[in-house]
Amino acid sequence: MDDFTVPADITYDDFREALPKIGTIVDSNNVEHEVELRWDIRPYNFDNYKKPGQVTLWSQFFKLPLEVSNTIPSTRLEIKLKVIFE
Secondary structure, X not given: XXXXXXXXXXXXXXXXXXXXXXXXXXXXXXXXXXXEOEOOOOHHHHHHOOOOXXXXXEEOEOOXXXXXXXXXXXXXXXXXXXXXXX
């Protein structure tokens, strides 16, 4: 995902609302698929992010499209997002 820039004084609720809702995954055939993302950001973690500064978030909370299956054995699937607090 592209870097995600937000103001350093953003509130927790505004931050959660602003996080990307859609991400793109690429399968082993190099075909792109959009997935709906959910982020597990807790107030305690948010309050400890360095602001201004940056943090990397990981989303493992998405379902694969029906036409895409995981490997056997399963591969850990996650989407990485670099957040920059300005």
